[in-house]
Amino acid sequence: MPNYNKLPLKTLLAKASPLRSGDVLGGVAADNAEDRVRAQMALAETPLSRFLEEELVAYKEDEVTRLILDSHDAQAFGPVKSFTVGELRDYLLSERADSRSIASLSPGLTPEMAAAASKLMRAQDLILAASKITVVTRFRDTIGLPGRFSSRIQPNHPVDDLKGILASALDGLFYGSGDAVIGVNPVSGSLENLLKINSLMAELIERYEIPTQSCVLTHVTDTLELVRRGAPVDLCFQSIAGTEKANRGFGVSLSLLREAKDAVLSLGRGTVGKENVMYFETGQGSALSSDASFGIDQQTVEARAYAVARRFKPFLVNSVVGFIGPEYLADGKQIIRASLEDHFCGKLLGLPMGLDLCYTNHITADQDDMDVALTALGAAGCTYVMGVPGADDIMLNYQSTSYHDVAYLRKITGKLPAPEFQEWLVKMGIHDESGALLKPSVKIPLLAGGGGLAGF
Amino acid sequence: MIDSDKGNGRDRPEGYFSPDPWGWLKEHTDARIGLGRSGVSLPLKEQLKFNLDHARAKDAVALAFDHSRILEDLEKLSIPALHLQSRAADKNEYLTRPDLGRRLAPESLELLKERVKKDPELFRDRDVLVVVCDGLSALAAHSSAVKVASGFLDLARLGGLKCAPVAVVSLGRVAVADEVNDHVKAKLVVNLIGERPGLSSPDSLGAYVTYGAYRGIMEESRNCVSNIRPAGLKTEEAVRKLAYLAQKAFALKLTGTRLKDDMPENYLPFEEGLSFLPAK
Structure with missing residues (x-):
């Protein structure tokens, strides 16, 4: 010894x-x-x-x-x-x-x-x-209040078909998801494509006065360019890690993040808050995979990424747990543990911490593991999780949590969506006052009036 | 049918299953939308469909690589080939130790060196090396690798390129082809490898194209053709795309981020014969 x-x-x-x-x-x-x-x-x-x-x-x-x-x-x-x-x-x-x-x-x-x-x-x-920890952030709604549980709508489509993206986003709204963000991972990084997706999401939010925010999950330099071209950018997304070298692997530095934040802040598109405009993603294993962990264990170097995040007072942060592969987290047990560690460390360091609880098909994990992790995180006060149609992301080829899962968690914990969003859901006939899903009806205004958006 | 009251001759009380009245949205995406719910939970029918897809994907990962079948099929087509192994001892080690899957086992390395020395006319001065790996889906390698390899090699030969024997590598990762090429020294390497199975795509083959591949080359130096499978990118289309990338790679003497894929709709492989090759 x-x-x-x-x-x-x-x-x-x-x-x-x-x-x-x-x-x-x-x-x-x-x-x-x-x-x-x-x-x-x-x-x-x-x-x-x-x-x-x-x-x-x-x-x-x-x-x-x-x-x-x-x-x-x-x-x-x-x-x-x-x-x-x-x-x-x-x-x-x-x-x-x-x-x-x-x-x-x-x-x-x-x-x-x-x-x-x-x-x-x-x-x-x-x-x-x-x-015990409460971290509250604001943009068009208020995220992270006690008794609240939020979700991101992740309406990805394998060829960025706008109607396909919109169809998945509407499905999510009908299930009460989307109060954290409606966030699309684009396949094509062409500026024209990013602009189209960004505009579609902004139009959806404006037309139905949805108290939420949109995000196209692309590199900060793309977002900077979108801002320069006058696109309606709500949140600026970026993947970050816990060392300078690993961040270089992502093509970012602290100064570039500062520049991007200033650019998006200048748009002032938030209503209930204007200070939180960044959306960061992290995840155990990213530093090692870019050969930039300097012999630090993957959980500690992950926590260092939260120091980067908190510098920028983000609206949302989530760790992605289970995506890279079994060489970083081998099975459901390791995924559950890592998700609780990341959530705890993120919250302790003052971040609005959410989780992308997920698995790929070459990891020893399944829906049971996701359910246990989700339920544990609900008890831990997790700020938000992903809402993916049927838990199956047909673009990124992995399984995350679903719109149904979000409704489940709210039901067993008695938690509600962000207050502004809950109010909107009631107005739309989706939730009742207690936060329960109402029997779906074709009278939901969103269904009646989809016309026009993305050519529906 | 558990979530429907039709077809089983029994009356079911209402309210167990609540369908989503926006089924028409489904025509716009293959995403699992409009699933309906039992309470707030997933209807059993949808859950079982999901479980079946997951089971297929898991089985594709677990499936043992039948490398001898690949070798036999190549032999039937008169394509010379040899079998090699990575340093991963078994599937489990392969999954958790990608570093081992990127390296050749010492015996395989010796075998390769010997073959190269013994058959100089097959290995010397080669333009193209095709590698086949099981990767994360042996199913994909079984169903598409030989077709893509032979299709591409046919075109390459027609285009006047000299092709090395196909290296079939068990438990190989993308970068294992780099080490193979340290000894073959072909100008262009194409690694056909089973991709991480998606829930609805357990049989997806990827093709990684690397110009001047050597052990340690940056990942950014590759181009990738993804989702090659009967229900995705068809074999013929994949072969055409590979020929296009190869042709462009030889012209630019590189692959990777600086080789942009802007293949014209009407592209015909190697139309101009050898003229795309840089002058000697």
Whole structure:
């Protein structure tokens, strides 16, 4: 057995991380089960202050490290500055930690501290601690309020057929989905195509006065170009990761993200809020897959991406769990664990955290795993999940959560959509006042008046 | 039929199943819309359809690669071929260790070197190397790989290109073809490989085209033709597209992001014979 106290922090974190295939692939996982638990014991005794002294990627070489350390709020950190990681975990579960005290602590925590604490927590700890945290963002509706659960409509189509996209979007609205965003992953990145999709979504939202926002999930540079051409851009999407090098792999830097945010902010298209205009996507495994994880375990480097996200006060953030393949998360068990970790760390760091709970056909997972993960995340207070028709994304070729799943989760938790959106659903005859789906009727105004949009 | 009261001769109380009155939207997309619901849940009929598609996709991933059948079929068409293996020991290791699937097993490496040395007339100075891998869907390789390989090789030969024997690699990833080409040294490599099965497309073959492939070449240096299957991109269309990409690759001496696919509708493969090849 090694002397755990002498291990570099990133080695200790990696060994302490619950087993997942990506850490095995990256050669950083614990040697065996005992090694893992001994590392967790050592991590529990590690002072939080060590995280401010020991960089996981060199400060000089990595702008994410610089962002984390330079923006660290020493005053907010004050109440826990003498804590160990184990004490932070205990504190978060205690009665003393509530929505307010955690919110004031948040700027004093680094992503690595959050990741470290999560490694010492079981599923119920991750659920309980996260459920205390409220993160509210606003654009045309208000996301993340207690008792609310939102969803993205993901109406993708394999050849970007506008009628096909619209058909899937309407199906989602009829099921009460779409209060987080109506977000399309385009197949073709041609500007002409992006403009068409963007305009269609904007028209849908305007015509029916839907209190939601749209997004075309393309690269920030494309979104910048859309803004320059006067397109009706609500949210700016970008995939981000936890190191400068991994972000370079995505073709972004902090300054480019700042430029994109400023451009979209200048459009001022939000109504109930104007500050939150970014939509970030993250996911365990992305840093390793671009050879940019610097020997950090995949969960810790994922948490570092949240430092990038929180810098830009995003409207939405979601981790995608289960998409890349079994080399990063091998099965349903690892997917469920990762989704709870990412949700907890994101919320602890102050993000409006949602999840794309998903699996591909070469992972050992199925709908049962999605149901368990979804139900656990509902209990944890997850901000939103994806709504994909029948859980089957026919463009991206993977399975995520469905419009039906969103309705299920609201039903068993008693949660409602965002207040403005719920009000609209009632007006449209889709939901009743209690948030239950009404018997579908051809009298839904949306059905009667689809004419004109996308040539229906 | 569980969610319908027709056809079973029994009356069912209303309210178990609620159909969606927007079925007409379905004509615009293959997405699973207008499914109806039981309470808020998926009707059983739809759930079972989904489960069947998932089962087929899972079976496609698990299916063992019948490489000898591929070799026999190639032999029947008088296409020389050899069988190689990646470093992945079995399907499970293959799935979780993509790095092993990208490398040739040491014995296969020796075998390849030996064959290249023994048959210089088959391997020397080659323009094209076709590789066939099971990838994530042996089903796709079984159903389409030989047809696409032979179709493309026929066209390539007609176009005057010299083709190396086909390398059939078990448990191979896209990049395993790069290592094969370290020893064959063909100008252009086409790797026909089973793609990650979608819920409705368990038999989808991908074709990765790489100019000047060597172990370690960047992924951005490839062009890909995707979704080759009977219900997707048909074999003949895929072959035509591959010929187009090959022709353009030889003209530009590259593949990847700088080779834009703008194949004209009426493109005829290798119409101008060898004229597209750069002058020696």
